[in-house]
Each structure stands twice: as structure tokens, then as C-alpha cells.
Amino acid sequence: MKGIQIERVQAMIEQLADYGRNADGSITRPSYGPAYLAAQEWLAEVMGQAGMEVTRDAVGNLTGTYAGQEEALPAVMTGSHLDTVPNGGRLDGALGIVAAIECVRSWQEAGWRPLRPVKVLATIEEEGSIFGLGCFGARVMAGEFAGSNPDDLQDKHGRRLSEFLSDQGLPPSALVDAVIDSSRYHSFLELHIEQGEELDLKQKPFALVTDIVGIDRHWITLSGQANHAGTTRMDRRRDALVAAACLIQQVYEAAIASNGGYVATIGTLTVSPGATNVIPGVVELRVETRAADNGRLEAAHTHLAALLEAVGRRYGVKGVISKRHTTPAMQLPEGVLQELRLAVEAAGFPPAEEMPSWAGHDAKILAEHIPSGMIFVPSIKGISHAREEETYWEAAAQGIEVLNQALKRLACQRETLGTGGK
Ligand SMILES: [Zn+2]
Known part of the structure; x- marks a missing residue:
């Protein structure tokens, strides 16, 4: 044979x-x-x-x-x-x-x-x-x-x-x-x-x-205030994109710190109104996390919600998870x-x-x-x-x-x- x-x-x-x-x-x-x-x-x-x-x-x-x-x-x-x-x-x-x-x-x-x-x-x-x-x-x-x-x-x-x-x-x-x-x-x-x-x-x-692995997708909206890019003082801004940038970085660092426990990806970002001379008022993005363990996935979700809250407070922006879709591990x-x-x-x-x-x-x-x-x-x-x-x-x-x-x-x-x- x-x-x-x-x-x-x-x-x-x-x-x-x-x-x-x-x-x-x-x-x-x-x-x-x-x-x-x-x-x-x-x-x-x-x-x-x-x-x-x-x-x-x-x-x-x-x-x-x-x-x-x-x-x-x-x-x-x-x-x-x-x-x-x-x-x-x-x-x-x-x-x-x-x-x-x-x-x-x-x-x-x-x-x-x-x-x-x-x-x-x-x-x-x-x-x-x-x-x-x-x-x-x-x-x-x-x-x-x-x-x-x-x-x-x-x-x-x-x-x-x-x-x-x-x-x-x-x-x-x-x-x-x-x-x-x-x-x-x-x-x-x-x-x-x-x-x-x-x-x-x-x-x-x-x-x-x-x-x-389980896959957890979050649809996130960060709402600040669109305003004039010249006349609005830096300390008076509520810039949704700056808040989003901070969130993205922190989500990334947290996934690295999990040491292989989970991975996180932000693969989409929409900036409104999306003009060079307007402070971004609204940003929509999606965060996807994956883990082989459902407890890990849930912990990553809780952490994401806490980061969103903290970033919102820091930049005067309201952050909400408008939709979540989870397929368990x-x-x-x-x-x-x-x-x-x-x-x-x-x-x-x-x-x-x-x-x-x-x-x-x-x-x-x-x-x-x-x-x-x-x-x-x-x-x-x-x-x-x-x-x-x-x-x-x-x-x-x-x-x-x-x-x-x-x-x-x-x-x-x-x-x-x-x-x-x-
Ligand atoms: Zn295949």
C-alpha cells in the first residue's frame, strides 16, 4: 500500500x-x-x-x-x-x-x-x-x-x-x-x-x-462638537477624532498587555464631517476582539467600555457602544x-x-x-x-x-x- x-x-x-x-x-x-x-x-x-x-x-x-x-x-x-x-x-x-x-x-x-x-x-x-x-x-x-x-x-x-x-x-x-x-x-x-x-x-x-476563538465586534460612536478649526481655542475643543485616536492606542496597548490572551483590531474609522477646516464632531469605529476563552472575551469587553468612558471624560466627548455582536469561542x-x-x-x-x-x-x-x-x-x-x-x-x-x-x-x-x- x-x-x-x-x-x-x-x-x-x-x-x-x-x-x-x-x-x-x-x-x-x-x-x-x-x-x-x-x-x-x-x-x-x-x-x-x-x-x-x-x-x-x-x-x-x-x-x-x-x-x-x-x-x-x-x-x-x-x-x-x-x-x-x-x-x-x-x-x-x-x-x-x-x-x-x-x-x-x-x-x-x-x-x-x-x-x-x-x-x-x-x-x-x-x-x-x-x-x-x-x-x-x-x-x-x-x-x-x-x-x-x-x-x-x-x-x-x-x-x-x-x-x-x-x-x-x-x-x-x-x-x-x-x-x-x-x-x-x-x-x-x-x-x-x-x-x-x-x-x-x-x-x-x-x-x-x-x-x-470567539469574536466580539463593537460598533462605537464618539460624539464631540464640530466647530471652526481656526476660531475655536484648543482648550475649548471637543474633538471626537482625538478621543478616538487615544482610544485606539489604549485598546492596542491593552491587547499587547494581555500577552497572547486576546487580540484587538480597529479596522474601520469614519470621521464626520470630514473637512480639513472643521473639528471632527463624530467618529464611528469598530473594535473587534478575539479570544479562545469566553471569560477573556468578556473581560476585554468590560475593559473596552471603561476605556471609552475614561477617554470620553478626558476629551469632553460622549462615547457609546451602539451595537455589539458576539460569537462565543x-x-x-x-x-x-x-x-x-x-x-x-x-x-x-x-x-x-x-x-x-x-x-x-x-x-x-x-x-x-x-x-x-x-x-x-x-x-x-x-x-x-x-x-x-x-x-x-x-x-x-x-x-x-x-x-x-x-x-x-x-x-x-x-x-x-x-x-x-x-
Ligand atoms: Zn479557510
């Missing part, structure tokens, strides 16, 4: 990258676009060659099923997303799909059949580039949009999801039709590039993911993590690095319904969502071998696993 062949994985990555490759080498493959559909068609063909039966659900998620000895048993599922961000890299999402296909292909070559069916999943719209909703395809599977109307979801040009669906010959009832029955799934594994620099810095070939279940540790051992590797994921993933959505786990392989210099996205292939080969061993273990297991944390 030849097992996993990394050259084939690399070749599949290059072939997939041809769908949506830009002149500069980056990849733009938005969901439902021509490049996406062609990639999906190619993937279906490759899955078929690897002995899988291919289906596409009502919203556009693609699944290849490798039959098990006992078809009635709930399936083991693995995979990742097929869409990319604009000008993204060729590994984000794609690697998790082709790695899974390579595992199945090696079984087919060896004439090996698992007890349970194994499904390779290629989700649609994980990046949220079209509708602004991250992990959209997985969320639909999880039933999060079952009560929504496909006319209500629009892209930035006002084009509705219902139009995207009808163009594809998909039914208007897609948001209901694509909901999965989670009792039909035993477990889910996702292999993904880390997208951070931890593994590269530590020179580790792969890591097992313990938690997926998700601890991946110990049962799956333990299976992954045993897979590492079975592959003959020393105990793996374990770490949280600082990016959101489909596995976080599915983990609420199906016992789920994740494997990270290195991102060179931590670069992702960019043309320079790259991995160390010898390391990736080890991560894929862990995926292979874990899938084999899970797919031969009679017992069920729990979705709960430690």
Missing part, C-alpha cells in the same frame, strides 16, 4: 488554483461565479475517480461519498471550503478538500473499505465574500438560515440569493432543503493551513486544534481530540502541538451539531488570504497522514462521540 502521496496533493492544488488564477498568481474564486462552478465540476470528476458518489446540495455544497461496509451507520465527514477571498491564496480551504480526497484515493488503491461511509465536503461561501456572512454554506447545513427568505440575502450589488440559486437551477427552498440531519453524522474533521505564524516560528509540522470536543492524538501516535509521530484557532472555520459551525476536530499545517511566515500563501510540503504531508489515520480510526468505530467540551 503506497499510502498518501504528497506529490498528488500538490498537483491537485495546482490544478484547482487554475480556476480563478489572476495574472499576479493570486486566486479569486467567489462562490457561484464561473471559476467556482468550473472548479466544482473538476472536483466532482476527481471525487468520482477516487470511488466517491458525488452530490450537490440545494445551496451548492459539494459532497463525495465513499461507501462504508455498513451504509446505515452515520458517516464520518471531512473537508473544507472551495471559495476564496478576492486575490487569495491557493491553499486556504482547498488544501483541506484535496487532502481528504487523497486519503480516500489511497484507500481505493489499497482496496480498503471503512465501516462507516466517509464524506468529503467542499463548502460554498465560507469566506462570506458575496453575502457578508462567514461560513454561509456550513451555516445553511446547520439550519441557521432555515427561517430566512432567499430574497432577503443580497450581495453588494443588490443581487439576491434567490437569483444566484435560480441561475444554478437550484430550488428557492434551498435554505431549508440543504439542512442536514446531524444524527446521520458521526464526526467531522477539517484540515486547514494555520493562517498564523505559530507553527512556522516553532518549526512544528502540524497542530491539533483545541478551541476556535468554541471548545472542540475532547473525544475527537483524543482520537486525533491517537492518530498522531498511529502515524508514528511525537505528540503534537495543540493550539486554538484564531480564525473562524466551518468546523466551528458544524461542531455545534457534529463532534468535530481540526488539524493545522504551517503557513510560511503566517501569510494567508494573499498570493504568497504557502506551506512546507514535508510538514503538510505529516498533517495529511494524521488526517488519514484519524479518518480511518473514526470510520471504523462503532461507538458515537459527544459534541461537548472537556
